[in-house]
Amino acid sequence: MSVMKRLSGIVQAKANKALDKAENPADMLDLSYEKQMENLTKVRRALADVATARKRLELQASQLQAQAQKLQDQAKQALGQGQEDLAREALARRATLADQLESLGTQHQQVEAQQQQLETTASRLQAQVDSFRTKKETLKASYTASKAQASIGEAVSGISESMTDAGMTLDRAQDKIAQMQARAGAIDELLDTGALPDALGGGGDDIQKQLDATSKAGQVDAELAALKAEVGSGAAEPSASLPPGGPAGSNGGPAGSSSGNGAPASDGGDS
Amino acid sequence: MIVRILGEGRYDVPEADLPAIEQLDAQLNDALERGDDYEFTTSLSDLIAQVRHTGTLVAPDDLRTSEQVVPHEGSTLAEVRALLAEEA
Numbered sequence A: 001m002s003v004m005k006r007l008s009g010i011v012q013a014k015a016n017k018a019l020d021k022a023e024n025p026a027d028m029l030d031l032s033y034e035k036q037m038e039n040l041t042k043v044r045r046a047l048a049d050v051a052t053a054r055k056r057l058e059l060q061a062s063q064l065q066a067q068a069q070k071l072q073d074q075a076k077q078a079l080g081q082g083q084e085d086l087a088r089e090a091l092a093r094r095a096t097l098a099d100q101l102e103s104l105g106t107q108h109q110q111v112e113a114q115q116q117q118l119e120t121t122a123s124r125l126q127a128q129v130d131s132f133r134t135k136k137e138t139l140k141a142s143y144t145a146s147k148a149q150a151s152i153g154e155a156v157s158g159i160s161e162s163m164t165d166a167g168m169t170l171d172r173a174q175d176k177i178a179q180m181q182a183r184a185g186a187i188d189e190l191l192d193t194g195a196l197p198d199a200l201g202g203g204g205d206d207i208q209k210q211l212d213a214t215s216k217a218g219q220v221d222a223e224l225a226a227l228k229a230e231v232g233s234g235a236a237e238p239s240a241s242l243p244p245g246g247p248a249g250s251n252g253g254p255a256g257s258s259s260g261n262g263a264p265a266s267d268g269g270d271s
Numbered sequence B: 001m002i003v004r005i006l007g008e009g010r011y012d013v014p015e016a017d018l019p020a021i022e023q024l025d026a027q028l029n030d031a032l033e034r035g036d037d038y039e040f041t042t043s044l045s046d047l048i049a050q051v052r053h054t055g056t057l058v059a060p061d062d063l064r065t066s067e068q069v070v071p072h073e074g075s076t077l078a079e080v081r082a083l084l085a086e087e088a
Helices: A003-019 A025-080 A084-141 A146-193 A206-255 A259-270 B015-034 B037-054 B077-087
Strands: B002-005 B009-012 B068-070
Touching (some): A003 B015, A003 B068, B009 B037, B015 B037, B015 B077, B037 B068
16 A cells, blocks of 8 residues: 555545635635635744744753763863762763753754754745735636636645645644653753753752862862971971970979979980 | 655656655555554655655646655654544
């Protein structure tokens, strides 16, 4: 069985259904024209929706991209700090983002295809509306002649078929847009709830916190070491000069019950 | 013969080129019946390429109706199956 023939049957049936409403050929022509205009408006509206969906996907992709890059940098930083587990965690999250990005890429291709089909449909409908506007008046002027009636029938069938095509293309585009919006909404929600860490570097980034804590701890260690070195070298000088007068004298003061012992003992030690 | 590609327009295809198109149509139908998504996608894109290649685009002010209709470019097997289900 042929797919093309079956599909043709479906398109013709839909087109005929649309034609049933008009009673006489002149009305049919006017009705066809009105429907074409309506269709054109609908297609244009869908085009605007597709453009919006596309921008949203692009924005999300760039957010995810930035986040993936950030996780990559964090993994490097974690490795630099010797925190392999943290680096592994960052890379694991990056892999999740990569999956999301890939599916966004596929979606983006689909939006582009929809946009292209709708643009084609819009320009085709516009051309048809333009030529049909004059054609229908010519046909109406002579529709009493039986030959003209036949050509009205053909013209209307032709218009009706192309409107059916436009309607089917529109339905398909709207389904796709709805799917994309649902998906974009889900990703927004993920980004919002922090299930995916905030791409804009917001608060809920636990990997960054650990990295910062470690690098702060590292900084504290380094500062402590520097201080120790400073204190150590500074202490070495006074320790050489202090004991003779200071500690010995002060120790001797309260401790020594016999005040006379202090001075001779220190003198004896020195000599 | 006039062949419509949904979402794209009508092509006037010379009789001599119809067998190649019919063969691709049969492949498409085969894939549809077997539920083979990959084969379906490939056959559809081959079929569309063939119609575009051998046919001449019909101008919008030419209101002749088509005799055969090809699904939208990029249609999935499920989408076409749903469309054809409207037959009944």
